[in-house]
Amino acid sequence: MRKTAAALTLLALLNGGAMAESVSLNGHSVSLEANQTPIHTAKNSQAIAQLPAGYRFAHPGQFTVAVAALNSPPLTVFSEDNKTLMGSEVDIARLVADSLGLQLNVVPTSWEDWPLGVASGKYDAAISNITVTKDRKARFDFATYRKDSLGFYVKASGPLHAITKAEDIAGLRIIVGSGTNQEAILLAWDQQNQAKGLKPFVPVYTKDDAAQTLALQAGRADAWFGPNVTGAWKAALTGKTRLVGSVDGGWPKAAHIAVTLKKAGGLAQPISTALNGVMANGDYDKVLSRWGENVERIDRSEINPAGLGD
Structure with missing residues (x-):
């Protein structure tokens, strides 16, 4: 069976060279190969009728969506051409596009690019594991589609067993994305800790998933803090990392x-x-x-809605 090229590279890095056909997450077998087949839905006449009269999409007839190309399954992963993104974020974007009677146009971007792109109209939307926050609501509108759960993952053979509160991060080196809500949580915890005289934590910023994996396994970082579904994928795939704590994304x-x-x-309505x-x-x-x-499903x-900082 053929696998996506980038996915193969990622799986090999995570699994010490061994390939995996699927991963078991939350009682479901997740297969990159099978999940390349798109899930489509029917047009939603009510949603289409709510589009503003004469609305101009970034590209006529298309729903142009910025998706951060982080190669972080199950959220995003490149397909076999190393250009086309697949993953749960792309699948959600496709459901919205189909509902509005539009063709999906996914644009792989960096995390830093989507805010200006959405604000300027370069993209109709960004669907990239973006959490609703008070600060972001001042600049953007949001339509929710999933709960936000964050997880602390450590090297499976390491000494750490619990990171669940501010004091637990004192003195640790933690891999975290710059400008993310998880970074905001760590900075808030760190402020509390330093007010108590505890050691500051050290944020570790990396460029991609492979660098994160290597930093953790080589001992250059003590923990990774990010979307729980991504951490759970890696842990289930390799057995080399384990969950030591989880936090609501709007802590x-x-x-x-x-x-x-x-x-x-x-477009929000x-x-x-x-x-x-x-x-x-x-x-x-x-x-x-x-x-x-499925554990992050909303009704x-x-x-x-209210978000981080409200």
Whole structure:
């Protein structure tokens, strides 16, 4: 069986050279090979009717979506041409595009690129594991589609057994994405710790998944803190890392992942309606289940709910 080229490289790095056909996550067998087949849904006439009259998409007839090309399954992974992205984020984008009667146009981007691209109209939306936060709501609109759960993962043979509160990160070197809500949580915890006279934590910023894996396994970092579904994928695939704590993405409150849109651009309501449609017809569950993300399911999409910092 053929596998995606980039996925093979990633799986080999994570698994010490061995290849894996599938990963078992949350009671579901997740297969990169099988999941290349797109999941489509029907047009949603209600969502289409809610589009502003004469709305101009970035590309006529297309739903142009920025997706950070981080090669972090199950969220994103490159297909066999090393250009086309697949993963749960692309699947959600496709459900929205189909619901609106549009062709999906996925644009692989860097994490740093999507804010300006969405605000300028270069992209109609960003779907890239973006958490709703108070600060982001001042600049963007959101339509939620998944719970946000973050996990601390460490080297399986390492000495750490629990990271669940601020004091636990004192003095640790933690891999975290720059500009993410998980970084914001760590910085808030660190501020609390330093006020108590505890050692500061050291953020470790890496460029890609392979660098993160090598830093953790080589002992250059003590832990990785990021989307729990990504951490769970790696742990299930290799057995070389393990979960030592989880935190709601909106610490100390719950938070949600959302389709991110230009502020007051008119797309929040139709996209929320589209998401609620696929949640009702079962296609949303098909996407989450095949990527092992069913534990982060939500019952209904909301527009601009309370988030981190509210």
